[in-house]
Amino acid sequence: MNLFTWVLLIAAVLALLYLVFLAFVYASIQAEASCQTCKTDVHLERASRPGMVKQYAGFLPLKRYRCRRCLKTFYVKRGTTVDLRPDSLDPEKA
Ligand SMILES: [Zn+2]
8 A cells, every 4th residue: 555545544544533523422412401310400510521522523512511410411502591590599480
């Protein structure tokens, strides 16, 4: 194999790895911001995205949340309304 073939092969492998990485990020996107394990949104807090996600998938409009109860993290699409205030501060639920 000549050099061009090697470069093409390496580029194809890197592109495949990148697609697998994006698939993992995509798999942790949820439609609504509530913990699927605890079935509630009262324990949610914003979490920062891991450096690798920031660097390689930073263009995706995602916000990361962590459940303080079970420590599960997930992404929701930016623009999804999430109420992080405790219920006691919400006049509609009081
Ligand atoms: Zn949870």
